[in-house]
Amino acid sequence: MDIKRLLRRNIRTLKAYAAKEIPCRVKLDANESPYGFPAFVSAVEKIQTNRYPDPEGKALKKAASKRWRVGIKNLLLGNGSDELIYYLITTFGGPVLYPTPTFSMYGIIARALGEKTVEVPLDREFDLDLDKMIEAIRNYRPKLIFLSSPNNPTGNCFSTDRMLKILDTSKGIVVIDEAYQAFASKRGMLPLLRDFERIAIMRTLSKIGFASLRVGFLIASEDIIEAVDRVRLPFNVNALSQSIAEEVFRNYADIDRSVQIICRERDRVFKELSSLPLLKVFPSEANFILFRIKNASSVHRKLLQKGVLVRDMTSLVRDALRVTIGTPEENDIFLEALKSIVV
């Protein structure tokens, strides 16, 4: 039987998100934290393996609501923020507008759900091109706009003024994806929740040491949360993850320390990369750095031969590679390997 013929039309041309496990010595390709927290796992007690998890994640929401000073009813948990993107698009539908280059899942999920996507290129500084964004909002009236700030893969935050203009113009929901907020110098958009009823903010534990848990947060008005909750699968966040994630909020000082080390290392790696010839390095407010280099794909391969895995971004940004910040030792290995290739 030809399975392909049975596929829905929009799935026929869809490509799966590329998340391959490539064996390597130094893994700097997926924007994970180099620091894990195994002690938090052993702190998990009293898991009843035979019972379903708390369907609403009440205890975890309570911990998150304290930290971010938002109401419990302003929170929804997801199996990673990926799942929340899925739920948002399922709930509100398209058109779905986002600037490019950006996190690929906005487009992949919109297409999987058969919704129209509208892509607006960022400007030369990788900031929002306000005129083009406003024009696209007027022409397509998107139900959802996704703004990743700091943006993956470019690393910069979008200017607050421009995001505010978009919030003012859009009649649809504006989702600010703050997956990398922990590493940014600016405060993020949580304080705007009070002023804009159509803003939704996403946070995740994935970049600060807990990618394996798959825990993401949607923070928005009660109306938005109530609507998105209608499509949420029951028990979407498992008991182990809920329990460990609670532990994260109880021990946030440990996380903060690891984030500070990563930020210091990011600034060091930025300086070192900038001193190399023939590289264009983009400033970053995240836990990764994007850089342009001649023959990027070949450099990517040569780095891997030396055991260092970075992300080849050439399909999204011309000549670009993205390196996640690792431990100081891992970063040194990366820098040495790169120098031996380009110098």
Ligand code: PMP
């Ligand atoms: N948003 C952005 C901007 C990301 O880069 C990523 C991870 N690559 C995600 C969301 C997904 O994060 P999670 O692990 O919480 O699903």
